[in-house]
Amino acid sequence: METMISVWTVVEHVRVASGAAEVAIFTAILYWFFTSSRVADMLEVLGERVGGWCGRESGSLRQAVRARRRQQNADMYAKLDADVAVRTTSLYRVKESPVVPAPQPETRPPAGLACGRCAPVSRDSWHDPKIEDSGTVINVLDIGRQNFANSGVISRYFCDLAQCFNLVKFQYKDVIPDVQKDPAYIKAIEDTTEEELKKTDLNLDEKGDGDNRNSAGYLTVKKRVEARAKKVLTDISSAMSYNILRVVAWLTHKAIRRVAGGGCGTRAGSVARLRRATAAGLPLVFVPLHRSHFDYILVTFALYLTGLRPPLVAAGDNMRIPFFGWILRGCGAFYIRRRVDGSEHNGDPVYKAALRSYIINSLAANNNLEFFIEGGRTRTGKPQPPKAGILSVIMDAYLDGTIDDALLVPVTLNYDKLVDGNFVREQLGMPKQMETFWSALRGIWRTMNTNHGSIRVDFNQPISLKELVQSFKKYNHFKAPIEAPLGPADDKFSSDLDRRLLYNHSHSSLYGDDVSTDHKMMVEAIGRHIVYEGAQATAVMCTNVVSYVLLTEARGGAGVRRAVRARGAALRAEGRDLAYRADPDRCLEHALEMLGPLVQRERRTETLRPTKSIAAELELSYYANTLVAHYAAPAIVATALESIVCRPDADGDTVRHQELLGSALQLYEVLSEELILCAPCHTIHETLLRALDQLLASGVLVNAERTDGLEEEKWSRRFAKAIDDEEDDGYERPDPTLRIKYIIQKTPEAIAERRRLLLTLRPLIESYSASCRHLAPGTVKSVVKATIDGLVHDYTTNKMPYGAAVSSDAVRNCLRLLRQWGVIEMYTDNKERKIRLRPPYDDAQKLNDICSHIYKFNVDSPLLREESAT
Template sequence: MLEVVGERVGGWCGGVRETSSLRQAMRARRRPNSDVYAKLDAEIATRASSLYRLKESPQVPPPQPETRPPAGLACSRCAPLSRDSWKDPKTEESGSVINILNIGRQTFANGGVVSRYLCDLAQCLHLINYDYKDVLPSVIKDEHFQRAIEETTREELEKTANEKHDEEKTYASVRKRVEERAIKVLRDISSSMSNNVLRLVAWLCHKAIRRIAGGGCGTRSACVERLRRAKAAGLPLVFVPLHRSHFDYILVTFTLYLTGLRPPLVAAGDNMRIPFFGWFLRCCGAFFIRRRVDGSENHGDPVYKSALRAYILNSLADNNNLEFFIEGGRTRTGKPQLPKAGILSVILDAYLDGTIDDALLVPVTLNYDRLVDGNFVREQLGMPKQMETFWSALRGIWRTLNTNHGSIRVDFNQPISLKELVTSFQKYNYLKAPVETSSPINSNLALNLDRQILYNHSHSSLFGADVSAEQKMMVEAIGRHLVYDAAQSTALMCTNVVSYVLLTEQRKGCSLSTLQESVEARGRALKLAGRDLGYTGEPHLVVKRALETLGGALVRVEGARHACGQRSVPAALELSYYANALVAHYAAPAVLVTALESIVCKQNVEDDTVRHSELMEAALQLSEILSQEFILCAPCTTIEERLLEALRELISQDILIDTQSPDALDEQRWSRRFARTFDDDDDESRDRSALVKYRVSSTPEAVAERRRLVQTIRPLLEAYSETCHNIRDAPQKELVGSTLDSLLEKFAQNKLIYGEAVSTDAIKNCLRLLRQWDVIEIYTDNRERKVRLCTPYNDKSNLDNICAKIHKFNMDTPLIK
């Protein structure tokens, strides 16, 4: 019926086709001059065709958030089982970062009005209650502790053997006095963890961190999941953080507590046992240990050592987690420090004698856009360290609360089985071979350098007298591995990258646009190298945030167009603190390029080629010189292997060009493999690498890259070279002071362009190197440390020959002029 009516109306209107609908006919009749309906029909047709195209065209996924590379994975060579054990096989790590300050807001977002507005307080009130037992009774009954008390008692009895006293009465009184002293030592060490204080401190940390860290406090969600899975294994977790700030004591505990993990007992220096704040730290799990047991009045105190050992082991046996800073004190330079493996030696000893079945070691990294408790410029300039007091702590807290410190990152590496590490290191025979006498002129560094470095550094105040050199080297190797792993997984903040660029690539200053390009390029290179960047955003916003955080005292911005580091020693030292996070990353290629420049500068200017063997020999020598500054590679990898890897990177970047053709290289590799089947002494068959040469590229990009890498470690070499110039028989404090004065004078006369070279740490590390080389002897006389030249080097010519080994890497090169 409707069709019939439609056709008649259409015919009556005269202007509509037979197939037109009734609606179209009525439109044409009622509004013949209007195109409104035509537009509506066109829109409907366009929408229909668009939907059709959208349905039939290839599906484009929506933009995804930026993913970060997996960081903090266990070493695939030393701990393959640990690397695969704690990952969730069903989910892939995206590297997402969570702000722990927002956990309460997310948890109570759908709660009542009170919980929504007081989310931090509600989160702290709902934290898990853990049972912390008093371990002092079990420590007092410990066999080693009682044996130490008995030995100390008999030693004191021997001192009074000539006096005429009742033997039983004397023994009882001496024993009682020694026991009282031992109990006092235990009470000074022990913590008193309290759930109520932990909740209070957690709430205070919420408020404090929101005030001082505008960017929040982040941690990787995958790290937390790994720890939860490892927790189910029933083994104690031993957290091993790198130490940057006093705030680290609270921050690691705060992060673990908020994410539902058991807070650990924390080994803190006894300098933190100050009124009120020390009590707070003790209630948050801190147990206090003495600093510098060796060389002090506490050296050789068997009661203290046994008390500390018994307290640690009984705490682990009671299902407590443990945390200790493997570097000892806070880093004064921003670089990871060499490990002090005292507490680690206790844990390893407990595993080896069967006291514990295993322990899971967790390297922890912390980084700040701006250091919370100030800089270390005063100490680097030779001023004595200011001891912590109640009033200095109050002033520091007040100053911190009124400063914006940007963002904070706390990240946890994969838990590593101590048992697996011990088993792996027992297989590395090149670390067990006899160590040759340390010498600055060593013709076989490639074979001896790795174990020589471990042997020279393997000492600790908590080792017993019956511990073998092999076990000491194993502890040192495990400690260095933990420090290296933590350093490689540290999130790099925007201030780290900007400071490094200003001190190397753009040392003379540049425009803001150039600085932004350099920072963006450096960030891309770090990402390709697998490093985690602790910042996001457009380059101009990243640079702006970093410059605001560093402040005008460190970076001068002229007219909002030009930026450069301030020309002063304190500013350079503080900038270098932030830049050194990247200096440690680029240490291996920087060593190789500096060795390359030392060869290029001494040979004919027209000759731009260098032999492989000569380059590697120079790089190994420089690696030994800087062994006090950097851990170039994990102990499971030889330094030569790491340098070869860096060499391949330089070749891939066209900084060095291999003069051999691919066919010749393949033939050379075949001949090497074939030569290994013979036991002859033919030098040509043993050292085919002597025939390999590299040509130094002269393109602007290659020259700029070489300049950057040379300037990465050049300040250290300036400090080492000046220390050698000033070496003599004198008190160590006087020697360090005169070297600092000499460096400051050179800087004032524009003979030294690196203000960060004026560093007490670099000077002391050079003295340690000369001591390992048996060039000097450091001894204590009337409680004062003194330096004395050893017999062969009293002659100035012999001393000059030794120091020339360092001076040759501090060469005059046109790259930095």
């Protein structure tokens, strides 16, 4: 009983407590209801309407309540009235004042457009004419954030992962069965079998011909050759995996966010053009200029995230390293040997046939393709002459009707700070270190702990291969026969220089049998066109501008900030795409952060100058060479001008037009291994004439005879085209350029411009001169080492102030030039490349005479002495 009473007591207490709680909650609700401004306003409106229905004056209750509130909260209502008055005044001012448009984003100049001379149809295609390309750059890392901005919480937080795992899945056909049925592949196996039988002790009758090919000896050798061919084909082929591609895309997302604080940008208009070109149903052939190992994944990454079909990528077999090679193969890489001829694989017909058949059948299956036309990575930062091997295979596929057409897409990549580090060791003549698993791990670790600034991946307009072939057949400066090999030019115009340069470079181990010289030269011309267009469309990073200024305009350290600002404005006016848009001073600080110890900075005077070392100048020259390629033509003319002015008997005030252009042509012939001056659809002479016009516009030169100078220049342009040198009556018109003269200006601005252009090419000319001085019979390695040692000695003893001249690439290019001139001969002995002098250049005097064609441009100019003094 007591228990029941206790329970009942507890229940009563709970009821009392719950009742008190209910009363408290009800009281709080009533308080909120009658004190809330919204409820009060609602009651006022309701009371006003009820009063209206009852016949009372409208608004009296509401006005009474407001009046009482204003008395209680006078300060608050005064502030509210002031805010209303301000808004009313602002609205009135906006309505009555003229409409001011909203600020628009800064537009960029058009870049990456197809050549208007040889690809006009491609230039007008692949874009929507109703939409103007403003040059907007998008960060591919932000695509996922934008696509999943309005999705769920998990998708927004894991936007990178969601973007990579929701992209389109593309199908890739296995082309190995088609390659094994290819007649060229089968024929290569049969020919190799016969060649191996000839090297054995088997009786040739046992091998048999025709019906006797079922003999045991023949079948044994053929089986061995087929097994080797199958292994070659397996090593070549790609293994594109959608799952690997998604995982690598996600990892690349995270890696780029860590190493590239400025993101990875690409032009929005370029992506739109690629989408329209993809709809045409033709295979796209992406042709990047090669700067870093990161290029392999970066191009695929940018295409994949923008919803485009990733290509099969031709990678060097040096990248076939454990684990990482498997990942690259899963991302579409197929491996090719770095050298087919000139190595232990010399003349391997099975490998050549397998590679050609694999590429052709991949294109026939409508797979996109990617290959680096320069071969390996550029060690100097300048675009390298093309390697026409894979391009020749694509040309064959088009010419034999395997594909109707292909769209070539030049691709350019640039970095604020190179991901792979620098190439100083190799430029100093040390052998290249082969890629290994552990070196790859060390490189990844080092990269992930370094800020590399911004990255740009840009795609040029797709160019029809069919249109290029048809256009190049029309140019007369490629049609005349080659009368003489490339050699030192005389004082006359080198009218066939364009043709001879193509002829001397058009060699490839992947050309098919019975390929004509015209065909080889056309492939070489298309390759040079792609490299030139890609170099001109490369986005200019702030480190490129600052490095160029430090090595040319402000070597002494004075006026760097002003020069950087002026150079950026000049590049923008010339149509180059600057990859930075911030204040020039902020860009300079960012560039100095990226360059780090390469630049010395005096805090007291704020003076900036390159660090005094060969390694620092070599690395700075790598970044500066992006602009060296841009200023190559006017720099050649300015250097030729200096070589004329510094002659002992020269007139230091005037120079003749013909003499200046002739000297410039000779200089470009010397530097033809270093620079691609123009697209092959333009002649070198025309390009140098345009560069001369730039010197006239900048005030370096002035026409001596202003009255008839314009007419004479018109005649010179007609003469340069060389269409018809004779009149109808047989009378040959005299060369009108003989009377054109230019006055050399001596103003401080003109002298500064001449010095800048002179320093643009000076390190290269120093390297070439040193190569000629140290030329001697021996191995190529010993000649290169002797030249590098001589340059290092000259630099350390202050005889030569240009650390960037210590470049093994420039030395080797000079040796190639001397071989083309017939001065030296290269041969292989005991697996070593050796050099010997060819008669009559084994005589010291004869050798010095021909090397004088290089020495004469390495002049001791007063402009350089003034620069050293400052």
